[in-house]
Amino acid sequence: MKKRFVVLFTVLSVTAFAQYDRWQQRVEYEMDIDFDVTKHQFTGNQKLTYYNNSPDTIYKAYYHLYFNAFQPNSMMDVRSRTIKDPDKRVGDRISELKPEEQGFQQIKSLKQNGKDTKYSVEGTILEVDLAEPILPNSTAVFEMNFLGQVPQQIRRSGRNNAEGVAYSMTQWYPKMAEYDVDGWHPNPYIGREFYGIWGSFDVNISIDSSYLIAGTGYLQNAEDIGMGYLPEGESAVQKVDDRGKQTWHFYAPNVHDFAWAADPDYIHDVVQVPDGPTLHFVYKSDVNIENWKALQPKTVEAVQYINKHFGKYPFEQFSVIQGGDGGMEYPMATLIVGKDGSLPGLISVTVHEMLHNWYQGVLATNESLYPWMDEGFTSYAQDRTLNHLKAEPSDDPLGPTISQFIRIENALDLEPLTVHADHYLTNQTYGINSYVKGAVFLHQLNYIIGDKVFDKVMLTYFDKWKFKHPTGHDFLRVAERESGMVLDWYYEYMVNTTHKIDYTVKSVEKESRKTTTIILERKGNFPMPIDIAVTYEDGTVENYTIPLRIMRGEKKEEGLTVLEDWPWVNTEYSIELPVKVKNITKVEIDPKGYMADINRENNSYTTEEKE
Numbered sequence: 001m002k003k004r005f006v007v008l009f010t011v012l013s014v015t016a017f018a019q020y021d022r023w024q025q026r027v028e029y030e031m032d033i034d035f036d037v038t039k040h041q042f043t044g045n046q047k048l049t050y051y052n053n054s055p056d057t058i059y060k061a062y063y064h065l066y067f068n069a070f071q072p073n074s075m076m077d078v079r080s081r082t083i084k085d086p087d088k089r090v091g092d093r094i095s096e097l098k099p100e101e102q103g104f105q106q107i108k109s110l111k112q113n114g115k116d117t118k119y120s121v122e123g124t125i126l127e128v129d130l131a132e133p134i135l136p137n138s139t140a141v142f143e144m145n146f147l148g149q150v151p152q153q154i155r156r157s158g159r160n161n162a163e164g165v166a167y168s169m170t171q172w173y174p175k176m177a178e179y180d181v182d183g184w185h186p187n188p189y190i191g192r193e194f195y196g197i198w199g200s201f202d203v204n205i206s207i208d209s210s211y212l213i214a215g216t217g218y219l220q221n222a223e224d225i226g227m228g229y230l231p232e233g234e235s236a237v238q239k240v241d242d243r244g245k246q247t248w249h250f251y252a253p254n255v256h257d258f259a260w261a262a263d264p265d266y267i268h269d270v271v272q273v274p275d276g277p278t279l280h281f282v283y284k285s286d287v288n289i290e291n292w293k294a295l296q297p298k299t300v301e302a303v304q305y306i307n308k309h310f311g312k313y314p315f316e317q318f319s320v321i322q323g324g325d326g327g328m329e330y331p332m333a334t335l336i337v338g339k340d341g342s343l344p345g346l347i348s349v350t351v352h353e354m355l356h357n358w359y360q361g362v363l364a365t366n367e368s369l370y371p372w373m374d375e376g377f378t379s380y381a382q383d384r385t386l387n388h389l390k391a392e393p394s395d396d397p398l399g400p401t402i403s404q405f406i407r408i409e410n411a412l413d414l415e416p417l418t419v420h421a422d423h424y425l426t427n428q429t430y431g432i433n434s435y436v437k438g439a440v441f442l443h444q445l446n447y448i449i450g451d452k453v454f455d456k457v458m459l460t461y462f463d464k465w466k467f468k469h470p471t472g473h474d475f476l477r478v479a480e481r482e483s484g485m486v487l488d489w490y491y492e493y494m495v496n497t498t499h500k501i502d503y504t505v506k507s508v509e510k511e512s513r514k515t516t517t518i519i520l521e522r523k524g525n526f527p528m529p530i531d532i533a534v535t536y537e538d539g540t541v542e543n544y545t546i547p548l549r550i551m552r553g554e555k556k557e558e559g560l561t562v563l564e565d566w567p568w569v570n571t572e573y574s575i576e577l578p579v580k581v582k583n584i585t586k587v588e589i590d591p592k593g594y595m596a597d598i599n600r601e602n603n604s605y606t607t608e609e610k611e
């Protein structure tokens with residue numbers, strides 16, 4: 001008997017583990033970079049140790065060469081000029097770049113396990129015929145020499161942007177593409193999303209000694225550098241070589257990318273979050289310095305709130321860096337605009353980009369396939385975090401986002417959320433789906449499963465799936481396990497279709513002398529559970545919830561009476577209340593306004609209306 005129990009226990013624990021895990025590749029980058037600030041070029045030696053943890057034998061490999069996008073007639077250039085609604089920040093700017101303003105990554109040599117490989121460059125992708133196959137559960141070592149040229153800043157990456165930041169170095173090195181359960185992901189770069197392999201980066205950057213560098217990773221040689229990286233009171237002896245350069249040594253564990261920025265004019269402030277990471281603020285001296293100082297305690301407060309509600313940030317450092325073009329997230333750091341603009345704007349962009357470190361930096365869904373789980377979840381958490389930072393927080397921080405989505409659904413034909421980020425028909429629909437509908441996805445899920453369960457879902461999702469590239473279904477499974485409900489229907493309607501929600505209070509009629517019948521109608525093609533509030537003439541309110549039968553469960557909240565299930569095929573649902581019709585003054589669907597119901601006008605019945 002005893003033995004059988006042990007066996008059973010083992011099987012259960014394996015199942016529980018498998019629930020939240022799957023194989024994934026791993027990389028270790030070691031790079032020596034020698035940077036020339038007069039030519040805006042750099043040479044690199046890259047040693048990449050690749051761990052094939054998949055059950056597959058690998059015969060080909062792919063690297064991203066993102067800088068090659070910044071050349072006339074690149075796919076990014078053509079796409080930027082020919083999409084229906086071009087991004088004004090890009091437009092035809094790439095087509096106008098002169099040779100010295102273009103970007104490139106040229107491969108000078110590439111060996112695998114000491115043997116020469118055959119390779120070819122196809123735009124932003126390096127295709128490699130491996131010298132020998134990489135067997136399952138084995139390792140390969142790639143050694144590469146390359147030359148890079150930093151483009152004039154067009155989007156995110158580059159030099160000399162509008163705010164005068166010398167170098168924003170993002171997607172700057174040949175980066176191995178991810179291989180996962182869906183195969184290789186060598187997406188040609190057209191300016192949008194990123195997906196990388198978990199691993200470590202050990203990077204030496206030699207650059208003119210007047211420059212300050214900030215970015216991903218912990219500085220390993222602060223004593224040679226100083227510039228704000230040593231604790232107050234300690235001083236550094238700056239080590240400068242005979243070319244006038246110094247070497248910065250960074251190490252970043254368990255990240256999927258490495259970004260940095262450099263400028264000779266950077267100011268560097270360091271602030272500690274109690275029980276949290278050290279924050280580095282790096283900005284140029286010609287910004288509104290008062291704003292950058294006021295931003296710092298707000299960022300501390302934001303990290304504390306996010307840690308509590310969305311999961312604990314797992315690194316000891318985070319850097320907010322003026323990169324000078326929009327805002328963009330990178331592991332352990334963000335590059336943001338920071339010269340002009342208001343303090344609320346600066347706080348908002350910092351909170352948004354910082355939150356990406358939870359959804360893009362640490363969970364790291366494949367954002368090309370699930371942009372709504374990155375931008376949308378980030379936007380959702382941003383609304384709540386910014387609300388928390390207000391002097392008078394509102395009860396419904398997502399209210400404006402839901403209203404915005406209702407206006408959009410009434411005005412536009414959207415594509416479903418399943419569209420790959422690069423392949424949306426317009427920039428507009430990509431933006432709405434990724435940022436707005438992704439946030440609505442979470443807020444409506446909150447409506448379905450209730451506040452307490454929802455908060456638990458967000459924390460469990462982060463804890464169980466951090467560093468594992470979860471998919472949409474992985475998130476859904478967490479929500480199902482925490483709520484005890486079946487939620488696949490919600491995922492299918494929200495993600496795979498563009499169906500819309502519309503419910504109405506059809507009638508409130510006298511049934512007999514002492515009873516009243518309320519009839520609700522589903523007019524839209526997206527079924528949802530329905531909360532209703534009934535207000536009586538003495539001012540009392542009763543709250544009910546009608547679960548959908550396919551949920552196989554219901555929301556449990558104090559003061560909420562659960563009514564009989566609504567089979568989704570039925571268009572009408574009636575409720576009989578043991579009260580006289582004249583005692584009812586109002587019947588309202590979704591009184592908290594969590595649902596994106598496209599016609600809210602017909603969501604309530606009031607006695608005035610009846611007259």
Ligand SMILES: [Zn+2]
Nearest residue numbers: 352356375378
């Ligand atoms: Zn974002």
